[in-house]
Amino acid sequence: MAGEGNFKEELRSQDASRNLNQHETAGHPHSRSLEMLLHRLRAVHTKQDDKFANLLDAVGEFGTFQQRLVALTFIPSIMSAFFMFADHFVFTAQKPYCNTSWILAVGPHLSEAQQLNLTIPQAPNGSFLTCLMYLPVPWNLDSIIQFGLNDTDTCQDGWIYPAAKKRSLINEFDLVCGMETKKDTAQIMFMAGLLIGSLIFGLITDKMGRYPAILLSLLGLILFGFGTAFVNSFHLYLLFRFGISQSVVGYAISSISLATEWLVGEHRTHAIILEHCLFAVGSMLLTGIAYSLPHWRLLFLVGGVLAIPLISYVWILPESPRWLMMKGKVKEAKQVLCYAASVNKKTIPSNLLDELQLPRKKVTRASVLDFCKNRQLCKVTLVMSCVWFTISYTYFTLSLRMRELGMSVHFRHMVPSIMEVPARLCCIFILQQIGRKWSLAVTLLQAIIWCLLLLFLPEELKSVTIWVLTLGEFSLAATVTVFFLYTAELLPTVLRATGLGLVSLASAAGAILSLTIISQTPSLLPIFLCCVLAIVAFSLSSLLPETRDQPLSDSLDHSSQMSFQKDVALDLSSDGSFRNKVKDMTTEDTSSDDMSEEAAKNVILNAQILRLDPYPVSNPALKQFNKEEANSQAP
Template structure:
């Protein structure tokens, strides 16, 4: 291994020296850059030996298909639990409980009871939060003289016009007891915020598989258990815990799937997962419309999690994470299990190339997001993008509610739009890459925000159409964001990085809810435009990841930066700064080539090194 590193270092040095000598005779630098691309491909291929083993296992065989399929149901239920709050706070018309009059008039109908005991408003309707004081008269006296003195409800409320059982009439959240919608959303967002940090750390420290299992247990216990809460405070606590579990599952499952798959199969798997998330969004809308009781809604949503927790035991741990922890034999067993299921055979020479990395290479902490320049750029850039998506999504959602759209119809429309929004970006991800796909979606979001800013409020139908298009764009942005961010982060800090970036989602949502609750002008939409422009600027700081290997350690990450080619318009040149900032932000357009270094006669070192042939051919 040490000789391989020395060989690559000498090979790179000679190549750079030779390119510098040829600058005068080759103004365009195309030959020099082609050699650098070959060197970069060789170095990346040798560093990512695990990718060669995964190729031998099978790019998308039975094992990988089953792994991706196992993520579908939890993703559906994640959406089910996240969007349930929209349907369990349905409006109810309350009236004071005046059953005291039944003691003197047991044969009174409900209409007669309300007519005798409730005061009326000026429009003739019964007042909802007032009642006449009880008296010790007989029924005839009450009918003859009537009741005159009112007070607030003393014995609770009744809901005679209600056809469904919601949290409102279950816990009497009326007449001054109404919870703030911002407060309920903030509880959920606080769960997302804390869950991002907790489960991101668990996934990187203890493994993807334990984090997935723990999050599934959380959704089963607190999602299913919500149906049995005895107070509204207990309901908020269970919602807080299930939000933690949902974001934990999203982070850990994305890391697990990305590290088991290779090439474009990673993007396809994440897109399918998000499509099933949209299906779950549609499912909760349909179930909430057809199920008349909120407790039954959570029973239906949580019940599938109970058997699924036991079914998840067949999932294998990420071999990349096992390698980073020095558990090479466990990684080999997991790979052989996958190959056996795919009915393929891994060449023994490939397995022999898997060696544990040193502790210095695998050592990493959350402080590396500040100390490492590349990680700092990734977290800053993608955090800004995630903040923009969150703030814009919630702002458009609140804007749509201002037009009086039915909650069921609005959620169904958004769920239906999410699926084609995500599927259509399969083409863009393959053709123009991750970076330009994200740039495209952010550009669309910026244009839509500007249209909303200048569109007259009187054109309600046009405004609703533009808002729906905005939600369509944001759905595709979410999918591209997860794929791109997971590929930018190294294995040793992938889940922690996703968790840190997810903090900005909660920040954007809280800011949107706060601004809309206090400001009714166009300022929230104007901020959407500003945030989208800033996100576009930050996106330019991170490099392309299409057709590039996943990096496992900070050491591999820094070495890959040193080999990135630099483009400067029509003229391309190399300098002593080639390994620094300019090289970090670019990636080759050509797919990596597998090349024998001895074919580069111009850049070969004078003293050959004895290397094993299988490692070069791989």
């Protein structure tokens, strides 16, 4: 009712200034009332969504509870990066030779060099061939030395790796001599896990809650990460990597959803940026540990041991109160909020807690089909999917391009990881200054510039190319940070995790496409596609609304309201068509069984405003409405 009173005060002030602005208003008889209608719609909706923000303010915007929540949810990001990029360090290149130990039966005292010289064919340049051997003969050693061996064949008894300094998957499972493609199979299997896990964990997080989804993904990290150290076949290794990838993407979706719904304003921005900085720290930690360990199994053992303490999250991690409210669990939501307030040494006013009531619209029925039915939600999902596809494709293309230049695996990971930290921290400034929408556009524009430079750089300038590739990854790191924050704020609570899962499908698809194109096409074509995709994503990002300083949407109604307000703004100059549109919407909305009493009153009020003459307050219908409102508020 206070909102209705404020609106009538605005109408009375308009009446007082009508004579001063008569000339201006005469040219646009309905513009001022329509602008007030837009302001009215935004104010009512913001006030409705800010009820939960007011509760979080009472709990404490960023007290001890929120600080602990950020630490609990984002520290595991270190382990996510550790397991996600471990593949790059367990396929250390090894030079193989056929196992010709059969000659030791006739010459047990032969040195390794003598054994290779007698049993391995040589290339014209004098180097030993890696995949051929001389067939065994029933001769004594002197005969073999005198006459030599002539018949060659492929390796019969496996391979040896004389120059190997580390034990890797290459010499563990003999991924050589035609088996090298299995390395790409491992990457594709990991991407397939990301693709499937995005959909599965998106649905789990929205259906079962953020808390169980986080626990399930952490359990997967521990079991599959630790268990990888004990696999006895390459196929089993692929299976465990498939499980790890699902856990990694599941944790990313569920943790960002939980943090987004517990934090407000700039604290949400800082927390998500911190998570991504810790992800880069995890990549640096992995590089350092992998460099010092002599065996690939030890790498997964160390990672599994570091992940075991995450089991304690079963007892200390909270659930999202927003999600609880949307599922009708009011009592549980109040308990979680009161606990958070007690940790922050705050007291929530009873009137704020009393405002937590079951939503009249049955939001628990929201499903993945709503991404097709809801126009605004569909647009957001498609645009963000295109952006995430572009980011993923471009990032992997630049990374694989760096590998083609002959850079060591440790350089390819350590240097970009170090640069990612300041790249993500820079997002704090640009997000505060220009908002989410333009921050995404700026970071995408930077990626376009670096990709265009790569197209025109000559191959002889190897050092310059490496720097441009590094700066391209720098820009993409900032883009990823902005993307996750922006997407989480655009999606409603009831389908936030599912939406993040759907756009993550596009990420996996972009990575798989990059791996496929790089292996089958010239080097310039993948970079050219990066430019084209980045330009398309840059253009589509302009279609998205800004979310800075806006309340989080909890239900699907928010998307419809945003779409309606946009249509109103576009039609301010057309009186008749706009009036018909709102009239049709009034008829449609008032017939809805799920519409609240306050919403119905607003629709009626909006319809009456649109029928006003050039001087709104003189309209008898509105006077009668004001009179009835005054009588209803009288004691």
